[in-house]
Structure formats: structure tokens, C-alpha cells
Amino acid sequence: AAGSREASSGGMATDEEQATGMERKVLDTIKKGVDPYGVFPSKPYGGTKDDPHLVPSLTNVRLVGCICEEDATETYYIWLHKDKIERCPSCGAHFKLVPCELP
Numbered sequence: 001a002a003g004s005r006e007a008s009s010g011g012m013a014t015d016e017e018q019a020t021g022m023e024r025k026v027l028d029t030i031k032k033g034v035d036p037y038g039v040f041p042s043k044p045y046g047g048t049k050d051d052p053h054l055v056p057s058l059t060n061v062r063l064v065g066c067i068c069e070e071d072a073t074e075t076y077y078i079w080l081h082k083d084k085i086e087r088c089p090s091c092g093a094h095f096k097l098v099p100c101e102l103p
Contacts, residue, residue, distance in 0.1 A: 047092075053093060057097050060081065060082040061080065
């Protein structure tokens with residue numbers, strides 16, 4: 001059956017045609033514009049107190065790492081808490097935890 005479908009459409013089956021289970025759920029959720037697993041590229045944020053980097057989380061606390069400069073050799077880790085804006089002690093970038101849900 002798969003061979004006839006491939007031949008009739010003129011090529012390989014798409015990811016959507018082949019996906020099953022959790023992969024199917026993720027693809028359907030992404031089509032709706034929701035990004036539960038961080039698949040989309042992150043949006044640029046200023047990293048200021050007024051425009052912090054938004055970090056999605058399923059819990060009220062999350063540990064994140066800040067690589068302050070492109071060629072940095074150290075990562076500064078910061079605990080983020082729900083409803084609080086935290087600041088990187090090295091570069092001063094601000095981060096905020098935002099709730100997200102699984103599909």
C-alpha cells in the first residue's frame with residue numbers, strides 16, 4: 001500500500017503522512033502555532049528588565065545557562081522562578097520564566 005501511495009503522489013511520503021504517536025501530536029501542535037518542545041527558533045528579546053528573555057517551563061522553577069558572549073568559555077547558571085525576573089550576574093541579561101503546557 002505504501003508503494004502505491006508513493007508512486008501515485010510522485011515521490012516520498014511527507015513527515016505528516018508518516019508520523020504516528022507522539023510525533024504526530026507534536027506536528028499537529030506545531031501546525032496550530034504552539035511550540036511545546038522549543039522546536040521553533042527563539043524570538044529575539046532585548047534581555048533588558050523591560051524586555052527579558054522569555055524561558056518556557058512546565059514547572060515553577062527552572063535552571064538556565066547564560067553564555068554571555070559568542071566566544072565565551074564559561075556558562076553562568078541562573079535559577080528562574082515563576083513571576084520573577086532574574087539577572088545574569090556576568091552580562092546583566094534579564095530572564096523571565098513563562099508557563100507552557102504539553103500537547
